[in-house]
Amino acid sequence: MTENLETRLPVLNRLGLHARAAAKIALLASRFQADIILERDGVQADARSILDILGLGCPQGVEVRVRAQGPEAEQAVEAIADLFWRHFGEQG
Amino acid sequence: MTPLAVREVWPHNKVLKGIPASPGIVIGPAYVLGERNKVRITHNYLDSRDEVEVEIHRFRDAVAHTRKEIADIKHSITDEFQEHAYILDTHLLILQDKLLYDETIRLIQEEHINAEWALKEAVKKAQALFNRIADPYIKSRIQDVGDVSERVLRRLTGGSPLNLRNLAEPVIIVAVDLSPVDTTQMSTDQVKGFITETGGKTSHTAIMAQSMEIPAVVALEKATLEIDNGDTLILDGLNGTVVINPDANMLDIYRQRKKKFEDFKHDVGKCSFLPAITLDEHQTQVLANIEFQEEVGLALDYGADGIGLYRTEFLYLRQQQLPTEEELFEDYKTVAGMMAPRRVTIRTLDIGGDKFASHLEYAPGINPAMGLRAIRFCLKEHSIFRTQLRAILRASLYGQVRLMFPLISGMQEVVAARRILEEIKGELHREGHGFDPAMPVGLMIEVPSAVMLADLLAREADFFSIGTNDLIQYALAIDRGNKYVASMYQPLHPAVLRMIKQVVDGGHAAGISVAVCGEMAGDPLYTPILLGLGVDELSMNALAIPVVKRIVRHASMEEAQEFARQALQHGSVEEVNAYVTGVMAKRFPEVFIFGRELASAAA
Structure with missing residues (x-):
């Protein structure tokens, strides 16, 4: 079964989607059978590409849309949402 | 002078200014990690x-x-x-x-x-x-x-990987930025200093340089462009100056300054392991503030009489799930054991609810410093609080552990927190866990309301610790991060001095000791005045300990008390600043020679 899911997430951590946070997303995204796209203000990024994610240039406070398609789309979106809500495990 | 002569002089003594990040002075050749060395x-x-x-x-x-x-x-x-x-x-x-x-x-x-x-x-x-x-x-x-x-x-291109392991001579590394990874690849015995274009006082470069005990200057714009490989550099990590290709005269000036500093450091270093006793035999405790277990070594090296503030947030923030009681217990036990028989003061969690993914309903708010954090958060989230208290109590068996509650604003929080602590003691007792039943319980005084209630709160506490950073911010309504008002953040504000005095008097009347653990405690300029106000313990960044101990050992309690009494007479912060600086410059000139730089490089 193929799912197609979308959710909106706020960037809560102080440093925004910087190298460490982007690395966490890219690593996590590559574990799921799903194509995952992050989008900010119409600019899209492949969630498996750390450079794409950094290229979105998301500071603290902006909103990111996450879209996933594929057999594990639901788990993927949930896992990525969890990462956002936990501030990528960072202080601040 | 002919233009030619000017040109000959020009390449010498070019001075660049950055942020001092690790104290010390070094003279040596530059090793530039920059664009021009690229493939x-x-x-x-x-x-x-x-x-x-x-x-x-x-x-x-x-x-x-x-x-x-x-x-x-x-x-x-x-x-x-x-x-x-x-x-x-x-x-x-x-x-x-x-x-x-x-x-x-x-x-x-x-x-x-x-x-x-x-x-x-x-x-x-x-x-x-x-x-x-x-x-x-x-x-x-x-x-x-x-x-x-x-x-x-x-x-x-068949080139060998960049290798700093085989440096042939001592060098000063100049780079845009240095990561800890870069330094792991350096032969550290040949690296005598760091200069980077980016970074601040708390950047990787600063922390690494401090632990390697070599000078560093950061935030030096265009350093890799201005400096060439092999240029002779003077690197002054005390004031952030770098001189490129100094002439003989400049070299001479700096060799003298370097010697003066090293003599001073050596002299001050001798005080590290001596007790902080005044000339008239009044003993003070000089303690270290730490954030990680790994900093205990540094605290001991610099002669800390104990840990006056162990910030416990790190274990909660480094991973996504909450730490378990066992993880916390192991950590506290290790720190207590390493410091024993010296005391270790563990502050319970001082972060806000918004930091926890599991409690997202607590949005950060516009002014998080005044939001749901510290003891307020803990009293709302009993299970998180209880787990930490259990771990601290159990660790109390392995050293001299003290507990303190942050951000106390009134009696009700003290009563509520102590009630929970007593319940947990009963619980641990029934379960057969050992703990120190007399573990001292202190309160952090950082909210002005707690200052006003100090005499009453003292009856419910075993000690006070004044958190001057927050107290000054709340008392003067100054956000230090706001550049328009940051200059009004003044530790010697008459209101701040009166508050410290009120807390000390309230504490002493009830027979308990009073500590100061904010940045003010680690600035040697304030040491005599805090002593004179009656503060019993000073807790600071480990690097500041030797300087502060030296000031204590060269002061008498009698003069410190008179000094504080005079300072309290002044009505404006400008007058207090002028008075304190004037007296200190005469009485403790070493504070102004290198003392503040040495103490503050790590602040």
Whole structure:
């Protein structure tokens, strides 16, 4: 079964989607059978590409849309949402 | 003077100014890690299909080798830098990123260009992507892309990997930025100082330089452009000055300054392990503030009489799930054991509800410093609080553990927190766990309301610890992060001095000791006045301990009391500042020679 899911997430951590946070997303995204796209203000990024994610240039406070398609789309979106809500495990 | 003569003089004594990040002075040749040392590459057009295949193969091979190179570095990282290993994980991800890896192969195939040039083009495209980013911090990460591609290029051009392990002579490293990874690859006995274009007082470079005990200046713009390989440099980590190619006169001046500083440091260092006793035999405790278990070594090296503030937030923030009681217990037990028989003051959690993913209903709010944090959060989230209290109590068996509650604003919080603590003691007792039943319980005084109630709160506490950073901020309504008002953040404000006095008097009337654990405690300029106000313990960054001990040992309690009494007479902060600076300059000139720089480089 193929799912197609979308959710909106706020960037809560102080440093925004910087190298460490982007690395966490890219690593996590590559574990799921799903194509995952992050989008900010119409600019899209492949969630498996750390450079794409950094290229979105998301500071603290902006909103990111996450879209996933594929057999594990639901788990993927949930896992990525969890990462956002936990501030990528960072202080601040 | 002829123009020619001017030109001859011109290259000498060029002075650059940055932020001092690690104290000390060093003179030596520059070793620049900059653009100009990078691999030079050429553009080749590929004529045949075969050549394209060869180039792709060469590229894949170079990437594979680079992957191994990075993995090897990651493997060789020593424990002290372990938490920075993530940078290497980031580099591994960049190495296989489609924008770099897939794009380079595509360019070789479609544009028929050699691997080096294709990679360079791919990097350029990534650069263009990064150029659009507004956030300066994220934007600066293009540097990681540069680092990674540089490694691959070195492989492609047959160059050896950048190696700082075999430095032939002592050098001062000049770089745009230094990561902990870079320093793990240096032969540290040959590295005598760091200069970087980026960073601040708390950057990796600063922390590494302090632990290596070598001087560093950071935030020195264009350093890698202004400084050439082999230039003679004077690096002054006390005031942030760098002099390029100094003339004989300048060298002489700095050799004298260097000697003076080293004599001072040596002299001050002798006080590290002596007790902080005044000339008239009044004993004070000089303690260290720490945030990680790893800092205990530094605290002991600098002669701390104990830990006056162990901030416990790190274990809660480094991982996504809450730490277990066992994890906390092991950590507190280790710190208590390492410091024993010296005391270890553990402050319960001082973060806000918004930091916990499991409690997202607590939004950060506009003014988080005044929001749901510290004791307020703990009293709302009993299970988190209880787990920590259980761990602290159990660790109390392994050393001299004291507990303190942060951000107390009134009696009700003390009563509620102590009630929970008593319940947990009963619980542990029934379960057969050991603990120190007399573990002292202190209160942090950082809210003005607690100052007003100090005499009453003292009856419910075993000690006070004044958190001056927050207290000054709340008392003067100054946000230090706001550049328009930051200059009004004044530790010697008459209101602040009166508050400290009120807390000390309230505490002493009830027979309990009073500590100060904010930045004020570690600034030697304030040492005599805090002594004179009656403060019993000072807790600070470990680097400041020797200087502060030295001031205590050269002062008498009688003069300190008179000094504080006079200071309290002044009605405006300008008058107090002028008075204190004037007296200190006469009585403790060493504070102004190097003392404040030495103490504050790490603040």
